[in-house]
Amino acid sequence: MPSTNAAPSRLKTTITGIALAALPAILFALALLLGRYPIGPLDVGRSLLSPIFPKLGADIPEIARRLVLRVRLPRALAALLIGASYGGTGAAFQAIFKNPLVDSNILGVTSGAGFGAALALLLLRNEWQVQLFAFAFGLLAVGLAFFGSRLYKSSPLLVLTLMGILVGSLFGSLTSLLKYVADPLDTLPAITFWLLGSLSSITWSSLPVLAFVTLLGVFFLWLIRWRLNILSLGDAEARALGVNPARSKLCIIIVATLMTAAAVSVSGVIGWVGLVIPHAGRLLVGPDHKRLMPASILMGASFLLLIDNIARTLLPGEIPLGVLTGLVGVPVLALLLRRGRRGW
Amino acid sequence: MTVQLQAQHLQFAYLPERNVLDDVSLEINAGETLYILGRNGSGKTTLLSCLAGLITPAAGQVLLDGQDLLSFGPAERARKVGLIPQMHTPAFSYTVNEMVMMGRAPYLGWLGSPSRDDQAIVDEALAQLGLFELRNRPYTEISGGEQQLVLIARGLAQKCQLLLMDEPTAHLDLSNQHRILEIVSQLGDRGLSFIISSHSPNNALAYADRVLLLEGGKVTAYGSPEETLTEPKLSAIYGIRTEVITNGDGKPLAVVTQRPIALEPKSLRDPHSPLGQIFARSKAEPQLILVTGLSGVGKTTWCTQLIGLARDAGLKVNGLLSPSIFEDGRKVGIEVVDLHSGDHRQLARLREEGSAALQTPRWAFDSEAMDWANQVLTESGASDLTVIDELGPLEFFQNEGLTAGMAKLDAGDYKVAAVVIRSALLPQALSRWPNAIIVNGSAKTLP
Numbered sequence: 089m090p091s092t093n094a095a096p097s098r099l100k101t102t103i104t105g106i107a108l109a110a111l112p113a114i115l116f117a118l119a120l121l122l123g124r125y126p127i128g129p130l131d132v133g134r135s136l137l138s139p140i141f142p143k144l145g146a147d148i149p150e151i152a153r154r155l156v157l158r159v160r161l162p163r164a165l166a167a168l169l170i171g172a173s174y175g176g177t178g179a180a181f182q183a184i185f186k187n188p189l190v191d192s193n194i195l196g197v198t199s200g201a202g203f204g205a206a207l208a209l210l211l212l213r214n215e216w217q218v219q220l221f222a223f224a225f226g227l228l229a230v231g232l233a234f235f236g237s238r239l240y241k242s243s244p245l246l247v248l249t250l251m252g253i254l255v256g257s258l259f260g261s262l263t264s265l266l267k268y269v270a271d272p273l274d275t276l277p278a279i280t281f282w283l284l285g286s287l288s289s290i291t292w293s294s295l296p297v298l299a300f301v302t303l304l305g306v307f308f309l310w311l312i313r314w315r316l317n318i319l320s321l322g323d324a325e326a327r328a329l330g331v332n333p334a335r336s337k338l339c340i341i342i343v344a345t346l347m348t349a350a351a352v353s354v355s356g357v358i359g360w361v362g363l364v365i366p367h368a369g370r371l372l373v374g375p376d377h378k379r380l381m382p383a384s385i386l387m388g389a390s391f392l393l394l395i396d397n398i399a400r401t402l403l404p405g406e407i408p409l410g411v412l413t414g415l416v417g418v419p420v421l422a423l424l425l426r427r428g429r430r431g432w
Numbered sequence: 433m434t435v436q437l438q439a440q441h442l443q444f445a446y447l448p449e450r451n452v453l454d455d456v457s458l459e460i461n462a463g464e465t466l467y468i469l470g471r472n473g474s475g476k477t478t479l480l481s482c483l484a485g486l487i488t489p490a491a492g493q494v495l496l497d498g499q500d501l502l503s504f505g506p507a508e509r510a511r512k513v514g515l516i517p518q519m520h521t522p523a524f525s526y527t528v529n530e531m532v533m534m535g536r537a538p539y540l541g542w543l544g545s546p547s548r549d550d551q552a553i554v555d556e557a558l559a560q561l562g563l564f565e566l567r568n569r570p571y572t573e574i575s576g577g578e579q580q581l582v583l584i585a586r587g588l589a590q591k592c593q594l595l596l597m598d599e600p601t602a603h604l605d606l607s608n609q610h611r612i613l614e615i616v617s618q619l620g621d622r623g624l625s626f627i628i629s630s631h632s633p634n635n636a637l638a639y640a641d642r643v644l645l646l647e648g649g650k651v652t653a654y655g656s657p658e659e660t661l662t663e664p665k666l667s668a669i670y671g672i673r674t675e676v677i678t679n680g681d682g683k684p685l686a687v688v689t690q691r692p693i694a695l696e697p698k699s700l701r702d703p704h705s706p707l708g709q710i711f712a713r714s715k716a717e718p719q720l721i722l723v724t725g726l727s728g729v730g731k732t733t734w735c736t737q738l739i740g741l742a743r744d745a746g747l748k749v750n751g752l753l754s755p756s757i758f759e760d761g762r763k764v765g766i767e768v769v770d771l772h773s774g775d776h777r778q779l780a781r782l783r784e785e786g787s788a789a790l791q792t793p794r795w796a797f798d799s800e801a802m803d804w805a806n807q808v809l810t811e812s813g814a815s816d817l818t819v820i821d822e823l824g825p826l827e828f829f830q831n832e833g834l835t836a837g838m839a840k841l842d843a844g845d846y847k848v849a850a851v852v853i854r855s856a857l858l859p860q861a862l863s864r865w866p867n868a869i870i871v872n873g874s875a876k877t878l879p
Binding site for chain 2: 187329330
C-alpha cells in the first residue's frame with residue numbers, strides 16, 4: 089500500500105482532535121433528546137437545570153422531567169463510561185499482548201461475569217446482587233487465569249492467553265448449565281437478555297461504582313499511554329529500554345479487569361467494542377498510543393452512545409446492545425479498513 | 433584509555449549443567465568496537481543479554497565504569513547500555529519517529545510521555561543518520577537497511593555510551609552492510625563503543641578493534657583481529673578450511689572459505705596434482721586428510737580407491753577400513769579389516785528389530801573386535817599411508833572406541849593419514865588438528 093511521506097499537518101491533527109472530543113458531547117445531547125416520549129431541547133435543558141434552579145422546571149410536565157433526569161441521563165452517562173472503558177482497555181490489551189485481535193475479555197472476565205450474573209438471577213433475583221456477583225466472578229475468572237499461568241514457566245504471555253481462553257470456556261459451560269436448569273418461562277429469558285447486554289435497567293444507583301472505577305481507570309490508562317508503545321515491542325526489548333514489563337503489565341491487567349468487570353456488571357455482555365474501536369482509532373490517528381489511547385477512549389464512548397441511541401429508538405421494543413454493536417460495527421469497520429492506508 | 437565495560441568469568445545456563453556461557457571474560461574501552469564471532473548456538477546472543485543486564489549470570493560479574501551492572505536500576509542501566517536486537521517486525525506499524533522516540537523511555541518515568549526536549553533529541557538522532565526525511569514513514573514499510581539505521585538512531589536517542597548490536601548486518605545486502613558499519617565506525621570515532629555479534633569474519637577484520645571468538649559458550653580467542661582471525665582459529669570454530677588473504681605487508685585483508693577438495697584418481701602419480709603434493713609433503717611432515725561427507729556418499733569406497741592407487745604406486749599401506757555388511761540391501765553390520773594383514777572381524781551389528789530406530793546407539797559394538805582393532809593400530813609399523821575408518825562421537829567425546837587411532841593422530845605418528853569423519857565433527861577435528869586437509873569423500877570423484 090502506498091503511504092504518504094508528508095507529516096500529518098498540524099491543522100488536520102487539531103481538527104481530528106476536536107472532532108473526536110466533540111462527538112461524545114453531541115451524541116450525549118442526542119441521547120437526552122431522543123426517545124419514545126418527545127421532549128424538546130429547551131425542556132431537556134430546563135429539566136437538567138431544575139434540581140439547581142427549581143423555578144425552571146415548574147412549567148415542564150413532571151413525566152418529562154423525570155424521564156430526562158432519572159432515565160435518560162443516567163443511561164447516557166453509563167453508555168459514555170462503559171464505551172470509554174471498553175475502548176481504552178481494548179487499546180491497552182492489544183498493546184501488551186502485541187496482538188490487534190484481543191480485547192480485555194481475553195482473560196475471561198466477561199465469561200466469569202456472565203456466570204456470576206446468571207447465578208444471581210437464578211438464586212437471588214435482586215438487581216444489586218446480580219451486579220455484585222457479575223463483578224466478583226469477573227475478577228475471579230481473571231484471577232484464576234492469571235495464577236493458573238504462574239504454574240508454568242515458559243512464555244508467560246502465551247500461557248496467560250491460553251489460560252484466559254480455558255477459564256472463559258469453563259465459565260461459558262457453567263453458564264450454559266445454569267441456563268439449562270433455569271425456569272424457561274421466567275429465569276431463562278432474564279439470563280439470556282442479560283447476556284445480550286442492555287442499558288435499559290440503569291438507574292442512578294448503578295452509577296457510583298461504575299463511575300469511580302471507570303474514571304480512575306481511564307485516567308491511569310491515559311497516564312501510562314506512551315509506555316504502551318514500549319510494552320508492545322515485547323518483553324526483551326522493553327527491558328533493554330529500561331522498562332520493567334512484568335510490573336507494568338500486571339498493573340494494566342488489574343486496572344483493565346476492574347474496569348471491564350464494573351462495566352459488564354451493569355450492562356451485561358457487550359462484546360466487540362474493545363476489539364474494534366482501537367482499530368478505527370489507528371486508522372484515524374496512527375498506532376502511537378500517545379494519541380491512540382485518548383482517541384480509543386473518546387471513540388469507544390461515542391460508539392456506545394450511538395449504539396444505545398439506536399437501540400432505544402429504532403424499533404418499538406429495545407434491541408439488545410450486544411446484537412447492535414456487531415450489526416453496526418461490522419459494516420463500519422469493513423468500510424474503514426477498505427479506506428485504510430496502512431496496517432496496524 | 434579507560435576501561436568502560438568489563439566482564440569477568442561470566443557463566444550462564446538456561447538448563448542446569450548445560451552452560452551456555454562458561455568463564456567468559458572481556459573488556460572494552462571507550463570508543464572501541466568489539467566483535468563477537470561464533471557459530472549459531474555458540475552463545476553470542478546470550479552473552480549480549482548478559483552484558484546488557486537483561487539476564488543475570490550464574491557466576492561472574494559485569495562491571496560498567498567499574499561498577500557492578502546489577503547495582504543499577506533498569507532505567508539507569510538503559511541510560512548507559514543500549515541493546516539493538518536482531519531485526520524483527522513490531523506488531524503495530526509505528527512511524528520511524530515513534531520508533532526512535534522509544535529510546536527516550538529510560539529518561540521518562542513510567543507514567544511519563546515524551547516532551548518537546550525529547551523530540552529535539554530524536555530529531556537530532558534522525559538527522560545524524562540521514563533519516564529525517566523518513567520520519568513519518570511506517571517502520572514496517574522501509575527497507576531492512578533503513579530499519580537497522582532506525583534502531584541505531586533509537587540507541588543514539590537513548591544517549592548511552594555503549595551499544596550492543598545483535599547481528600546488525602545479518603539480512604543486509606553488501607552496500608547496506610557497508611553503510612551501517614561505516615556509520616558505526618564514525619560513531620566510534622566520536623567515543624561511542626560497540627559490541628557487535630556477527631557471522632562475518634570479513635566485517636570483523638575491517639571494522640573491529642578487538643575480536644572474541646566464542647565456541648560452545650567458551651572463549652577460544654580474544655584479542656586484535658590480526659591475532660584472532662587466523663586460519664587455524666577460524667577453521668577450528670567454523671569447522672571449515674579458511675584462508676586469510678593478506679596484502680604485501682602481511683596485513684590480513686579478507687577471509688575466504690575453502691570447499692573440501694575433490695581429488696582426481698590419476699593425481700597420486702602426478703607430483704603437481706593435489707594428491708601428489710600431499711604425498712610429496714609427507715616426507716617433511718605428517719599430512720592428515722579428513723575424508724568427510726554425508727552418510728552413504730561412499731567415504732569408505734573413496735578410501736578403498738585411495739588405497740588401490742597407493743598400492744599401485746608401490747606405497748606401503750596400513751590401518752583399518754570398516755565396510756558395511758549388507759543383508760537384503762539393508763545395512764546390518766560393520767566389519768573391520770586390517771589393511772596390512774587382510775584379517776577381518778565383525779565390529780558391530782544392528783540392534784534388535786522393533787525399537788531399532790529408537791535405540792541409541794543403533795549399533796551394538798563387539799568389545800573384543802574393538803580391542804583387536806586398537807591393537808592393529810598400535811602395533812602397525814611404519815607406512816606411507818595410514819587409513820582410519822572411522823572416528824566418531826565415541827572417540828571425540830567419550831574417549832572410547834578407536835582410542836589408539838586418536839593417540840596416533842595426536843602424536844603425529846604417520847606420514848599420510850586418511851581419516852573418515854562425519855561432517856558434524858569437523859569443528860572438533862579441526863580444533864584438534866588445525867592443519868588437516870578436508871576432502872570430499874563422495875565416491876564419484878574417484879571413478
